[in-house]
Amino acid sequence: MNPLLQQFIQEGRDLLQGSAESLMALERDPQDVESLVKLFRAVHTLKGNSGFFDFPAMTQVLHAAEDVLDEVRSGSMPFTNELADIQLEVLDLVSMQLDEVEQNKGILSDQYTSFSQALVRRLRILRDPEAADATNFEASQTDKLDDFVEPEALLRCPEEIRMDAFREAARGQTLLWVTYEPDEGAFYQKEDPFGRMRAIPGVLWGTFEERFPWVDLDTMDCYHCNLDFHALVAGSEFDVLDYFRESIDYVRYGQVSPLFLIRPEGEENGGPLFEDFSAEAFLALERGDWEGLRASVQTVLELSASTLWVSSVLRWLLVVLEEMPDAHVLQETLLMAVHTHELPPIRDVAIRPGSRPVAPAEVTPPISDEDEACVHALLDAQREILGLPDGVEWIDGRLRATVASIRGCHKVAGRSVEGLDEALAAALAVHSATPLSHWLQDAIEHPRRALTQEVQQVSTRPVEPEDLLEDAYPRPVVLTDGPSRGQSPPIPLPASTSTPAPIREPIAPAPVQEESRVVKKADEPVTVKVLKVEQTKVDRLMNLIGELVVAKNSLPYLAGRAENLYGVRELGREIKAEFSVINRIAEEMQDAIMQVRMMPVSFVFQRFPRLVRDISRQMSKEVVLSLEGEETQADKNVIEAMADPLMHAIRNSLDHGFEPPDERERLGKSREGHLLIRAHSESDRVTIEVIDDGRGIDVQRIRDKAREKGLVDEQTLERMTDDEALQLVFLPGLSTAKTITSVSGRGVGMDVVRSTLAQFGGGVHLSSELGKGTRLRLSLPLSMAVNHVMIVESNAQIFGIPMEAIVETVRVPQDRVQGIKDQHTTVLRGKIIPLVSLNSLLALDKPQVLNEEGEIAVLVVWLGTEQVGLIVDSFRDVMDVILKPLPGELGSIPCYAGSALLGDGSVLMVLNPSQLF
């Protein structure tokens, strides 16, 4: 299992444990604000963490729980025992999900999905008593949908696309209407809402409009997002939720009934052709002659102008015949439309909210006034149809169709259909509509309530095509009555600040409780293999060990004093022997404590594949990501500090670095770009490089821009090397438009990257070759590193040099030093090594001291890939020190890596050879 997931599971367990305790405390004292806040935070964190993984069932239920807690926290909802019960169930469920994730190595099956959905529903009911009144959240969702779905917007969608959507729906896909109202500052977060909408998995079509009209076009801010987006998506709401998990607060969605898509368009014009056709078609429909019907529809379509409204109806009829051969009512309705030139109002309320296809123990909602009116209208229409003359051949089909419609209406309205079948039988027997007319008349005048069970049975059985007509209406409820029913207020969007709902004792539907009760046995043993310790405790331990390391270094001094000052050589030797033991233990302790704080960079790297995939898809670019050195370890703080700047760098590369595939091909590059993220540690630093093979950066443009913006004066600019000029990108305010498209968006960001890193004592360096690619190198110090340093003496002072930088130490006789121009060099093993005196580098005006044999002490160090000989006075021993960065202004002197405290209490300055020259 990957470490990130492991951490999530561990943390999740702790949070659950803590939450359960807070809940208990709250049950004892509902006013306990501290526990409430703790609980809220825990649930919030859990939700956030779960969002990193593909566990929508977990995230959703936690989100709902968080919403409820938020209301409690804001005081708009009381903390009741029932709420505590549900919250505990949520915790149990999540705990079980975590167990499963752990067992299945990161995969969450859908065995708990129905539980979590039921819990989500109960939480929503709890939160909105109005919805509880309705005992169904979907009912209020309908109203909510009415609030935001503008069906007209969907009808701008071209007919072919609507037909495609209809086909998808007929094959069992859920159609969703997704509305995304991005944050005004979205562009600054590198968000492209349009791109995001277009890339929704399963998106069929979409549209957009301005949120507010632009008042004054002259002063319009192009980078202030004022567009709202809608999209028609064929897919599950889980996928949509998952896709938008980072901006879920700006997204709403609802389910679209496929019937709503059927809206014929075109010129209103008919003719005898259609009259003849419809009579013939009804006959075919009655006989069940689908082939014949299809053929005649096809013929008429070929004969008539495609722009006619009627043609559009016929096209729809064809689609329906093809996709829903059993939806006779619908087919008949469409045929009727050809005849009457209008489509009955099946479409008016056709957008239904995000209900799940098979919702556990769904309880039917009350019918709204508006819906009631529709039902009435429909029933009236049926009465009219029944009132038509009886003597036609297709009377039986018509009767059956009418009965189907009546039955549907009654189901929706929650009324009894008792006696309807008998009436139909009677009507069929005499080939007359009269018995049915009587029944209907009676039913309209004396509506009877249906039994609860019947309605539930209806609503839980799988949707059949025939039901689609009925499904165009919100599900009915049977429990409420009287004038109190009706429109419920919209459910507040998750996490939005909503008007507090009036507090009422929520009515939880009994069947839901039965099914969703999730009980985790309390006696199941929990094995803890990992101990979680507060970071402060680790820090304290680390400081103590640091002191021990320093203290132990005083032993050799002590031994020296025993020998030289007090003349007890034996004691000196014994102290040295003891020292070596203590030294070994201290080293191991140091190593152990560092291990505790160390984390692999893969902790941060793990998010990148997904990030790269998402962004590159959004930008329609092809990018292959490779990660190197994921196992490189660094201190926890360092790893965390690196996450954001890295993310930024990657976005930049994807956004501006890589050319679109076609352009790459033209340039003779491979279609897909290569993004390499490489980590390695280098003495006291961790370095992470982000390397792309994109278009690179045009240094000249940066120079021009810097001049134009007056960020750097002309002379300095002239003196700058290309490399230095490139680093100007990190200046705040070097805004871009076309200039630095290849680096950064609007100049927001790169300076933030640098300042973030600087906070942690890190640095960033950019190199680029135009047309070839860009490399961004982030380096951060390890906050505490045990360094092996060699101590050297120069000008009667001691300095430390990190062992990693040292190649070798040699004594070179003076006569082997040759001068090449001003430069002293020597030849070591056939290689010319330039020699530089440390005193001169440190601006000390003293010659280096030679030893008795007249040899100079040369410390050969790495300088990048070159070797350089550093002339010092003499070598001392190698020592472990804890390198601390220099404080304040001193920290900006690059030639020192830091300082360390020695055993005798003196301070050792540790040089950074790479910055010395």
Add this chain to the structure above:
Amino acid sequence: MPIVYKKQRAVLKESVAMEVAEDLFAWLQKNPKGSIDLANCTHLHTAVLQVLVALRPAIAIWPKDEALRAWLHPVLSASKP
């Protein structure tokens, strides 16, 4: 470049980046009768799209990319509200 300005026409190509918005906006302010050629455009950043929605320049050529066209046409072909 994803955008080329001709005398009275701005030609947008491929995926048009956010930074173009400011530029295009200025150009359209200067050339109120300027029209837009989207033939080879595959994507517009929202900021660019927003400029088109706000200023409603004439779209001389619609994108060949069917999906993009289906999004843009119903909104941008309507006359300015």
